[in-house]
Amino acid sequence: xxxxxxxxxxxxxxxxxxxxxxxxxxxxxxxxxxxxxxxxxxxxxxxxxxxxxxxxxxxxxxxxxxxxxxxxxxxxxxxxxxxxxxxxxxxxxxxxxxxxxxxxxxxxxxxxxxxxxxxxxxxxxxxxxxxxxxxxxxxxxxxxxxxxxxxxxxxxxxxxxxxxxxxxxxxxxxxxxxxxxxxxxxxxxxxxxxxxxxxxxxxxxxxxxxxxxxxxxxxxxxxxxxxxxxxxxxxxxx
Numbered sequence: 319x320x321x322x323x324x325x326x327x328x329x330x331x332x333x334x335x336x337x338x339x340x341x342x343x344x345x346x347x348x349x350x351x352x353x354x355x356x357x358x359x360x361x362x363x364x365x366x367x368x369x370x371x372x373x374x375x376x377x378x379x380x381x382x383x384x385x386x387x388x389x390x391x392x393x394x395x396x397x398x399x400x401x402x403x404x405x406x407x408x409x410x411x412x413x414x415x416x417x418x419x420x421x422x423x424x425x426x427x428x429x430x431x432x433x434x435x436x437x438x439x440x441x442x443x444x445x446x447x448x449x450x451x452x453x454x455x456x457x458x459x460x461x462x463x464x465x466x467x468x469x470x471x472x473x474x475x476x477x478x479x480x481x482x483x484x485x486x487x488x489x490x491x492x493x494x495x496x497x498x499x500x501x502x503x504x505x506x507x508x509x510x511x512x513x514x515x516x517x518x519x520x521x522x523x524x525x526x527x528x529x530x531x532x533x534x535x536x537x538x539x540x541x542x543x544x545x546x547x548x549x550x551x552x553x554x555x556x
Contacts, residue, residue, distance in 0.1 A: 380426060381474075381475065381521070382521060382522065382553055382555065383423075383474060383518070383524075383553060384423070384426035384427075384474050384475065385423060385426075386423055386424065386425055386426070387422070387423060388422075388423040388553060388555065389420070389421065389422050389423070389553075389554070389555070390419075390420070390421045390429075390551045390552065390553050391418075391419075391420060391551070391552050391554070392418070392419035392420075392421070392526060392549055392550060392551035392552070393416070393417070393418055393419070393549050393550060394416065394417045394418075394419065394526065394528070394547040394548060394549030395414070395415070395416050395547070395548060395549060396414070396415040396416070396417065396437075396545045396546055396547035396548070397412065397413070397414055397415065397545070397546055398412060398413065398414075398415050398437050398439070398543055398544060398545040398546075399411065399412045399543065399544050399545075400412070400439050400459075400541055400542070400543050401541075401542045401543075401544075402539070402540045402541040402542040403539055403540050404504050404536065404537075404539035404540060404541040405503050405504060405539065406439065406459060406461075406491060406503065406504055406541045407541060407542075408442075409441065409442055409457075410439035410440065410441060410442055410458070410459045411439060411440060411441070411442040411443065412439060412440065413437065413438040413439045413440045413458070413459075414438055415435060415436060415437040415438065415545060415547075416435070416436055417433055417434065417435040417436070417547060417549075418433070418434045418435075419431060419432075419433050419549075419551070420432045420433075421469060421551075426474055427470065427471050427474055428468065428469065428470050428471065429468075429469040429471070430466070430467075430468065430469075431466065431467040431468070431469050431483070431485065432464075432465070432466050432467075433463070433464070433465045433466075433467065433485075433487070434462075434463070434464055435461075435462065435463045435465075436460065436461075436462050437460070437461045437462075437463070437543070437545070438458055438459065438460050438461075439458060439459040439461065440458050441457060441458060457493050457494060457495045457496070458493075458494055459491050459492065459493055459494070459503075460491070460492050460494055461489055461490065461491040461492070461543075462489070462490050462492075463487050463488065463489045463490070463508065463532075464487050464488055465485050465486060465487020465488070465508070465510060466485050466486065466487065467483050467484060467485025467486075467510065468483070468484055468485060469481050469482070469483050470482045470483075471516075477517065477518045478515065478516070478517045478518075479515075479516055480513065480514065480515050480516075481513070481514050481515075481516060482511075482512075482513055482514075483510070483511065483512045483513070483514060483528070483530070484509075484510070484511045484512075485509075485510050485511075486507065486508065486509050486510070487507070487508055487510065488505075488506070488507055488508070489505065489506065489507075489508050489532075489534045489536070489541075490502060490505050491503055491504055491505065491536070491541075503536070503537070504534070504536030504537050504539055504541060505536050505537075506534055506535045506536030506537070507534070507535065508532050508533060508534035508535070509532070509533050510530055510531065510532050510533075511530070511531055512528055512529055512530035512531060513528065513529055514526060514527060514528030514529070515527050515528075516551065521553075522552065522553040522554070522555075523550065523551070523552055523553070524550065524551045524553075525548075525549075525550060526547075526548070526549050526550065526551050527546075527547065527548045528545075528546075528547045528548075529544075529545070529546055529547075530544070530545045530547065531543070531544050531545075532544070532545070
């Protein structure tokens with residue numbers, strides 16, 4: 319009986335000595351497992367929480383040169399030639415010119431243009447001496463034109479963009495003599511067509527080069543004119 323009692327006492331002492339300091343009962347371990355499961359469940363709920371809908375970035379406004387209603391003011395210098403079956407071609411040949419262009423954007427790809435031009439044609443070389451009151455040997459022609467045109471742009475969003483132009487107008491050629499006399503010849507309407515290339519140096523400033531052709535009818539005579547123009551366009555505004 320004493321032996322059995324001593325064995326039980328030894329087992330209890332071994333259990334007390336072998337237990338780690340601060341050990342918790344099984345119930346505490348169950349509580350720790352419950353806490354871990356709670357943290358995992360909270361993380362899952364946070365991950366599955368509904369996120370706000372993505373916001374689309376605000377669309378940038380179109381380039382000024384592509385906005386409807388934009389205007390441009392331009393000036394060009396050029397050189398022209400006259401041909402055809404008219405008196406102008408019989409006596410005059412080529413010369414310098416200048417022009418003013420005004421354009422109003424109808425859409426991102428087209429514009430309505432207005433032009434004023436002043437073209438000078440010098441006397442054709444090799445003409446025989448003429449002693450008549452209206453001799454051409456000491457004269458030149460100043461042809462002023464007013465016209466309207468449609469401009470169609472290609473790749474307007476790029477810095478360099480070509481364009482096509484077509485329009486109509488009215489021409490008034492005046493023969494001017496050295497003795498300060500003048501007379502008007504072959505006045506009449508004309509059609510024009512051409513191609514150009516516009517290169518933007520700044521968002522509101524561009525370099526413009528164009529090749530234009532004109533067909534003018536006056537006094538039942540046809541004058542065919544061609545021009546090469548270079549200049550600048552300014553896009554004022556906000």
